């Protein structure tokens with residue numbers, strides 16, 4: 380007899396690793412994000428510490444979410460790279476808005492960001508693309524991301540053809556591939572606490588100022 384499937388309702392974790400209060404939080408969202416990100420990177424228990432779940436919506440308000448990798452965290456916001464003809468790119472170009480979340484479960488933390496999104500300058504995409512492994516550069520050319528493909532073989536054949544085309548020469552970024560910058564209008568830091576009374580501190584843009592406020596968990 381096989382074991383019954385685990386009951387998700389029976390899974391219960393108490394959060395007690397830390398706290399986040401007004402006295403301890405950094406002065407800016409960027410410093411606080413960098414602080415937590417540094418701690419996530421330093422912890423071998425956390426794989427892909429730069430993974431974010433990126434939520435978009437189309438013009439009808441239909442939402443979609445997927446994981447991408449943050450490749451820049453700086454005063455402007457968070458940069459990620461993708462195919463400009465993908466489903467997410469269509470949403471981003473239509474609405475100019477996204478929401479993203481870093482989740483570092485071993486630290487009982489999440490950071491949510493939302494705000495306007497724009498394509499980065501081509502030079503920024505080119506500089507980043509040049510740092511990618513050659514295999515990933517070919518992959519960006521080979522994959523018509525989000526489209527239906529007939530088979531795995533179709534993708535493998537595209538890779539073979541591209542390897543011949545580029546031979547040993549440099550590979551530029553495909554025109555349909557590049558970065559987006561999410562400029563946060565709000566950034567919320569969540570630290571799990573006991574009894575589900577978690578800490579939530581949010582930095583919210585208010586004109587040219589940033590307001591910091593505590594939210595109920």
Ligand SMILES: Cc1cc2nc3c(=O)[nH]c(=O)nc-3n(C[C@H](O)[C@H](O)[C@H](O)COP(=O)(O)O)c2cc1C
Nearest residue numbers: 427430445446447448460461462465466467468525
């Ligand atoms: C850990 C992880 C990292 C990923 N990183 C990226 C990324 O940086 N860029 C990207 O376009 N897709 C990335 N993907 C794939 C996306 O989740 C998604 O499948 C793809 O972008 C197509 O999404 P779309 O059809 O909604 O546009 C990643 C997936 C995982 C699980």
